[in-house]
Amino acid sequence: MFDIVNLDKPVQPELLDSIRREGIVIYDAEDEIMNLERVRDNLRARGFRAEIFDDGKAVSEYLNAAIDGTTVGFGGSVTLKELGLYDTLSAHNDVHWHWAGDNEERDRASSTEVYLSSANGLSEGGELVNIDGTGNRVAATLYGHKRVYFVVGRNKIAPDYEQALWRARNIAAPKNAQRLGMKTPCALLADHCHDCRSPERICRGLVVLWGPMMGTETEVLLVRENLGL
Numbered sequence: 039m040f041d042i043v044n045l046d047k048p049v050q051p052e053l054l055d056s057i058r059r060e061g062i063v064i065y066d067a068e069d070e071i072m073n074l075e076r077v078r079d080n081l082r083a084r085g086f087r088a089e090i091f092d093d094g095k096a097v098s099e100y101l102n103a104a105i106d107g108t109t110v111g112f113g114g115s116v117t118l119k120e121l122g123l124y125d126t127l128s129a130h131n132d133v134h135w136h137w138a139g140d141n142e143e144r145d146r147a148s149s150t151e152v153y154l155s156s157a158n159g160l161s162e163g164g165e166l167v168n169i170d171g172t173g174n175r176v177a178a179t180l181y182g183h184k185r186v187y188f189v190v191g192r193n194k195i196a197p198d199y200e201q202a203l204w205r206a207r208n209i210a211a212p213k214n215a216q217r218l219g220m221k222t223p224c225a226l227l228a229d230h231c232h233d234c235r236s237p238e239r240i241c242r243g244l245v246v247l248w249g250p251m252m253g254t255e256t257e258v259l260l261v262r263e264n265l266g267l
């Protein structure tokens with residue numbers, strides 16, 4: 039799979055042909071940095087379902103209609119919390135979230151039909167990046183659920199994979215460490231990742247989805263506003 043290619047850089051014709059065969063969208067360098075339509079199209083080319091929403095209210099309404107009468111697991115996510123989705127979906131589903139209950143909720147959430155998460159970073163080419171400490175959230179996005187939804191605010195999108203990974207490590211993870219009050223250099227200094235060896239390090243594992251896992255319907259919901267960390 040190839041990344042997006044800027045046409046202002048010299049690209050060999052054979053490489054362009056290969057990229058087009060892969061279904062990756064090629065764009066001009068003049069395009070605005072964040073074109074959600076382009077991100078959506080690249081996600082679809084990778085096999086994800088993908089839609090764009092104007093705001094949090096619209097994406098919440100969509101999920102409330104799409105998820106009904108079933109079991110739902112939530113990963114730890116400020117995005118999901120900001121949207122109030124636990125209360126919304128609990129009105130007509132059996133929802134499990136350790137942020138709204140005890141730690142056993144992690145186990146219950148691991149075997150639900152539907153799972154919801156956000157992403158720590160998303161490249162314009164459609165690569166979803168998530169870092170986890172306990173592992174329940176990233177594991178659930180890989181296996182065990184019939185449907186997985188990622189709710190992704192525009193602030194999570196980076197021009198390419200390297201920058202999406204950089205964002206996950208240097209913006210999302212330090213902010214989460216601060217939120218949790220961890221004794222880690224990133225939380226104490228409020229700056230960037232120090233690749234620490236702290237016992238309270240929250241970055242233990244990295245999962246990158248290049249496409250939906252086989253057997254899992256995976257939909258990425260892009261939102262034209264900032265959500266989460």
Ligand code: SF4
Binds near residue numbers: 222224232236
């Ligand atoms: S590895 Fe350590 S310093 Fe880096 S973001 Fe994670 S907790 Fe912070």
